[in-house]
Amino acid sequence: MSYRPSxxxxxxxxxxxxxxxxxKAADELGLAPSTLSHMMRALEAGMGLRLLHRTTRSVSATEAGAQLLERLQPVLRDLDLALDEVNGFRAEPRGSLRINTNEAGAxxxxxxxVPMFMARCPEVEVDLVTEGRLVDIVAEGFDAGVRLGEAVPHDMIAVRISGPTRFVSVAxxxxxxxxKHPKTPEDLKQHRCIRIRMASGKRYRWEFEKRSHAISVDVPGSLTLDHHELMAETAARDLGVAYLPEHVAAPWIARGDLCVVLADWCPVIPGLFLYYPGHRHVPPTLRAFVAVVKEVADGGNA
Structure with missing residues (x-):
């Protein structure tokens, strides 16, 4: 074949x-979708093959495209590895680092x-994307993510960035x-509760555990919020029982504005972790960031 794609x-x-x-590909590559469309038309014309099925709603590889992708991905990974190894001769990493996290993690x-990392690696652009929904960090083009330990996928490498935590119910x-003070989670069904809406749009069922007995309750309430600080403020205004991360509730509890209820039903859970794929080559930017995370954690600052 005389035609050689770029x-x-x-x-x-x-x-x-x-x-x-x-x-999504345009976002990852920093190009306009129209530019990618033009490149694909040129590639398919040059090769004399249709590589992609296109509709107004979806894109998928043809049989020829799927075979090319299967052969091409290892080559591109090896190329990235080779470039990273050469870049190792630089005095410091450079490029971009995209991390998906929730607000607490950010x-x-x-x-x-982040301040320590930016001081050490001034040539790296850090992009922190804060959102409540869990995402596939690989499919969405992120280098790493931050979530509670129990939410980290099992095939990921996880590095702790905080100590254990727990959620508490407060009023x-x-x-x-x-x-009347609730004695069991089921008693909450007789109370006004400030419900939580997750990023997916679903309302969160409050989770409790005592002596290995776990229970989740779809609590009643006429008010639903999606921000923990607003929930603490609303509960402090006598509007009902809220379910909050302990670190969010702590200042309100210390001031006497909120009291913990069902304390013995609120177990400790794993804290926040930075996680990233274990089966992919780790770029120098992420390696440097992980090193700072571990250093801060070892120093008791995280």
Whole structure:
């Protein structure tokens, strides 16, 4: 075959086929979707083959495209590895580092880890994306993610960034004076509760455990929120029982604005972890970031 595709065309095809989306591939590569569309038309014309099925709603590889992708991905990974090894001769990493995290994880990283990392690696651009929903960090083009330990996929490498934590149910003293204290999670069905809406749109069922007996309760309530600080503030205004991370509730409890209820039903759970794929080559930027995370954690600052 006289036609030899360019590296840019093959790299673009690999990203589109892997994401099954021109938009997501464009976001990963920093190009416009129209540019990728033009590159694919040129690639298919040059090769004399249709590599992608396109509809208004989806993109998928043809049989020929799937075979090309299968052969191409290891080659691109080896190329990335070779370039990373050569870049190891630089005095410091450079490039970009994309991390998907929730708000609590972002706040924790910004306290110590990110400032230390940026001081050591000024040539790296850090992109922290905060959102409540769990995402596939590989499919979404992230280098790493941050979530509670129990939510980290089992095939990922996890590095602790915080100590164990727990969720607690709280209410204001005034509210508890007017309503009977709940003794079991089921008693919450007789209370006004401030419910939690997750990023997926579903309302969260409050989870409790005592002496290995676990229970989840779909609590009643006429108010639903999606932000922990707002829930603490609302509970302190006597509007009901809230279910919060202990570190969020702690200042309100210390001031006497909130009281913990069902304390013996609120177990300790694993804290926050930075996680990343264990089956892929770890780029120098992420290796340097992980090193800072471990250093901060070992120093008791995380």
């Amino acid at each position: 590296f840019a065309e093959l790299n673009a095809f690999s990203a589109i086929a892997a994401h099954r989306s021109f938009r 706040r924790l990283l910004l306290q110590n880890v 204001s003293p005034a509210y508890l004076q007017q309503h």
